Amino acid sequence: MEDILQVKISELMGELLGQFKIFIMVNKNKLLNEKKSFPLSCLATYSASIAKILDGNVDIILVGDSLGSTLYGFNNTQKVTMNMMKEHGQAVIKNIKKSISVIDMPFKTYETKYQSLKNAKILLKYTKAEFIKLEIDISKVDIIKHLSKNKINVIAHIGVTPQSFSDFKKIKILGKNNSEIQKLLILAKKLELSGAKAVLLECVTAKSAKIITSSLSIPTIGIGASKYCDGQILVFDDLINLRSTKHKARFVKNYLNFDKLSRAAVKKFAKDVKKNKYPSKKYSYQ
Numbered sequence: 548m549e550d551i552l553q554v555k556i557s558e559l560m561g562e563l564l565g566q567f568k569i570f571i572m573v574n575k576n577k578l579l580n581e582k583k584s585f586p587l588s589c590l591a592t593y594s595a596s597i598a599k600i601l602d603g604n605v606d607i608i609l610v611g612d613s614l615g616s617t618l619y620g621f622n623n624t625q626k627v628t629m630n631m632m633k634e635h636g637q638a639v640i641k642n643i644k645k646s647i648s649v650i651d652m653p654f655k656t657y658e659t660k661y662q663s664l665k666n667a668k669i670l671l672k673y674t675k676a677e678f679i680k681l682e683i684d685i686s687k688v689d690i691i692k693h694l695s696k697n698k699i700n701v702i703a704h705i706g707v708t709p710q711s712f713s714d715f716k717k718i719k720i721l722g723k724n725n726s727e728i729q730k731l732l733i734l735a736k737k738l739e740l741s742g743a744k745a746v747l748l749e750c751v752t753a754k755s756a757k758i759i760t761s762s763l764s765i766p767t768i769g770i771g772a773s774k775y776c777d778g779q780i781l782v783f784d785d786l787i788n789l790r791s792t793k794h795k796a797r798f799v800k801n802y803l804n805f806d807k808l809s810r811a812a813v814k815k816f817a818k819d820v821k822k823n824k825y826p827s828k829k830y831s832y833q
């Protein structure tokens with residue numbers, strides 16, 4: 548009798564938990580389907596420990612392929628592989644309980660409809676991310692259509708698309724004249740029609756962001772794209788001033804100087820070791 552009761556209780560708990568999960572999902576999808584009156588906050592990260600800090604404190608967490616340059620110190624993001632995204636993605640997303648999770652598809656892994664669907668499924672299955680982000684130009688709109696038709700939640704990254712640059716110094720802001728703005732707008736509209744759930748705008752002028760955001764019914768998320776977006780994204784390492792290169796983009800705001808703080812901590816540690824102060828009794832097993 549007790550056993551039956553226990554089974555019943557756990558069945559009921561399971562059902563309730565399942566319903567709670569569905570409720571959360573519906574609301575999360577709503578967040579991207581409907582324009583909110585407040586801007587979405589988004590950060591990119593690559594590790595479990597940082598994911599724990601971000602979860603619930605920002606609306607969206609992206610496992611960005613910027614890990615190539617930020618974490619691995621490559622000159623660009625072109626050397627990032629599926630395996631890197633899979634492992635970092637899993638480490639991060641395992642620790643996301645409240646925020647929406649998004650993962651980047653790496654360079655040259657979505658060249659054709661067949662390849663993009665195959666790789667998107669692999670990444671989503673392995674990492675359990677809710678959305679996938681692809682860097683898109685006009686030649687790749689059909690890929691977004693194909694993925695969306697196959698029920699993949701896609702975010703299209705347009706404007707400056709870092710995967711197209713082997714040298715980041717060559718990156719230029721887009722949307723400086725009417726013809727560039729029109730091109731961006733046409734692309735964004737096509738992506739919305741193709742089923743993209745959001746458009747990420749990177750390094751475009753405020754004027755173009757304003758026009759695109761007001762023309763779309765899906766949210767725009769900006770990085771270096773002014774306040775005229777429905778959301779803002781930064782790389783977490785930039786937020787805390789943890790940089791592997793000297794270059795700092797104009798849009799980066801440091802909310803913490805981790806570089807300065809950690810240098811001081813490292814110096815203190817090294818000094819303590821030299822003076823035989825560390826480890827003291829407190830930090831030793833007796």
Ligand code: KIV
Binds near residue numbers: 591747782
């Ligand atoms: O890879 C990345 O981190 C990005 C940025 C937009 C944050 O795509």
